[in-house]
Amino acid sequence: MKIQKKLSLLLALSFLLGLSAGGNKVMAADGAESYNYSYWGLTTAAPAAYQANGLWNGESTGAGAFKEPGDFHVTGDKQIYVLDSGHNRIVVLDEKLQPVQTIRSFARDGKEETFNNPQGLFVTDSKELVVADTGNKRIVQLDRNNKLVKVIDAPKSDLLSEKFDFQPVRVVVDKAQRIYVMSAGVYDGFMEFSPDGTFTSFVGANRVSFNPTDYLWKMLSTKAQRSQMVMFTPTEFTNLDIDQEGFIYATNGQDSGNVKKLNAQGNDILRRNGYFAPEGDIRYMSATGPSRLIDIDVGDSEMYSILDGKRGRVFTYDGDGHLLYVFGGLGNQMGQFNTPVAIERLGDEFLVLDKALGEITVFETTEYGRTLNEAVRAYYNGDENKAYELYQETISMNANLEFAYAGIGKALLRQGDYREAMKYFKKSMDQKGYSKAFLLYRKEVLREYFPGIMTGMVLLIICWFGVGKYRKRRGGKKVAFIKQRAV
Known part of the structure; x- marks a missing residue:
């Protein structure tokens, strides 16, 4: 019996260690409604940051049923342009999801032309539809006014x-x-077109991802064997969005670097300072x-949200890469959803298609x-006092949100309270953050006590x-006295 108990205990410990092992990633947050991840990679409970309060379809909006x-x-x-791909139309709704107009066709060289299974759209600040x-x-x-500006056909280059x-x-x-x-089918990145519609270059190609063992085997194989192997090619992007400063945020299917922030040169400048990428x-x-x-949406204050098509979850991060909420x-x-495909912000609300x-x-x-969003915005805008107060409120509602303590630390750092x-x-x-605060605190202490230390050293x-x-002098007098007595 004692041996059986010991074996059971060892098996239980092995199971727990297996769950907590980062390499296997076996333990799931599957089924959890609202959660976050700790520094150690453990799933921690969290209050709901967003709750569904409305469900709309084409019929309820008055625009007719949507098809795929x-x-x-x-x-x-705050107008919502819905790409009704199955009906080859664009339905425009107002912020209350009521129909404004429907775009089915456009005139080109005096002839009416329609769309054919369109899959993506974008609306510029001047309300031009692409x-x-x-x-x-x-x-x-x-x-x-829905008049044709230009058509970009298959480029030649x-x-x-x-x-x-x-x-x-x-x-x-x-x-x-x-x-x-x-x-x-393009693996070289996004295609960039000039304002007149001329193809200029590719931007932000993903790096090739491969298994070192497969690469070694490919080097040692014969030409006939290599011809039957899968080629090492970069992964395709799955979606993209652009912020107000012109940086492109993109998602792809790689095992690492799933989210990128591309500058004008196509370099990834996304900050990944959170506990996990x-x-x-x-x-x-x-x-x-x-x-x-499968989709990404960029909000204000460098916050961005990504949509997981496999589990239908929305993950929101701050500009440093900390996970805010799920x-x-x-x-x-x-x-909950059946086949989520796109995500957008409507003010402080989220819409999922x-x-x-x-x-x-x-x-x-x-x-x-709301409190967490405002805390991130306050820190981003340099309002340290407000950020400190809001992060304190956030922690009072969710003590498991470890990165919020870092938010308070950053606010205190900007305020000059390095020790705290x-x-x-x-x-x-x-x-x-701790190292930076420590160095600044050490300088502050040295600056405070340096005059006293230097004064003491000079006196010494x-x-x-x-x-x-x-x-x-005393020794010299003593020698003279001895000589005088000797005489």
């Missing part, structure tokens, strides 16, 4: 092969009116595998979500020289 909608976009004046007309293998740009098949599926436009296109779930059942990111999921309940059901779910913030900042950085396991030196001279 592929994308949508929210403008600065559509990835996938079935027609072109990009269509319309002005705010030395950078493209003769067999290149132009299948645009996603599109964004920057402030300079450059158009960035994600085309199916922004990639969705970091713990999951081995049978289901990691998150499959919501959503797959299922039949309110706030379900392709299979043709529905839009509206999520509104809870008190916890060290305590909060220690709680959040922020080694870089003066005393040392004074004592030396006194002893020398």
Whole structure:
């Protein structure tokens, strides 16, 4: 019996160690409604930051049923452009999800032309509509009055092969009116087009990902064997968005670097200072595998959200890469989806588009979500006092949110309270923040006590020289006295 108990205990410990092992990523957050991850990679409970408060489909909006909608976009004046791919139309809704207009066609050279299975769209600040007309293998740009601006057909370039098949599926436009296109089957990055529609270059190609063992085997194989092997090619991007400063945020299907922030040169400048890289779930059942990111939405204050198509969850991060909150999921309940395909912000609310059901779910913030969002914004805008107070409120609602302690530490750091900042950085396991606060605190202490230390050292030196001279003088007198007595 004792041996059996010991064996059972050993098996239980082995199981727990297996769950906590970072390499296997076996333990899941599957099934959890709201959670976060600790510094040690453990799933911790968290209050809901967003809750579903509305469900809309084409019929309830008054625009007619949606059929496999592929994308949508929210403008600065809070109009919602829904790409109803199955019906080859764009439905424009107001912020209350009531129909404004429907765009089915446009005039080109005196003839009416329609869309064919469009998969992506973007609306500029001047309300120009840019559509990835996938079935027609072109990009269509319309002005705010739905008049044709230009059509970008399959480009010709030395950078493209003769067999290149132009299948645009996603599109964004920057402030300079450059158009960035994600085309199916392209591994070289996003296609960049000048304002006049000329293809110029590729931007932000993913690096090749391969297994070292496979690479070694490929080197040792014969030509016949190599011809049957899978080629090492970069992964495709899965979606993209652009912020107000012109930086492109993109998602892809790699095992690492799933989210990128690309500058004008195509370099990834995303900050990954959180406990784990922004990639969705970091713990999951081995049978289901990691998150499959299918969309990204960039908000204000460098906050961004990614949509996991595999589990239907939305993960939101701050500009440093800390996971703020998680919501959503797959299922039949309110706030869950069947086939989520796109995510957008409507003010402080979130909209998630379900392709299979043709529905839009509206999520509104809870008190916890609002407080956390405002804390991030306050810190981003340099309002240290407000950030400190809001992060304190956040911790009072969720003591498990370890990175919030780092937020307080950063606020205190900006305020110049380095000693107190060290305590909060220690709680959040922020080694870089702690080291910075420690160095500044050490300088502050040295600056405070340096005059006293230097004064003391000078006095010691003066005393040392004074004592030396006194002893020398006294010694000289003593020798003279001895000589006098001897005479």
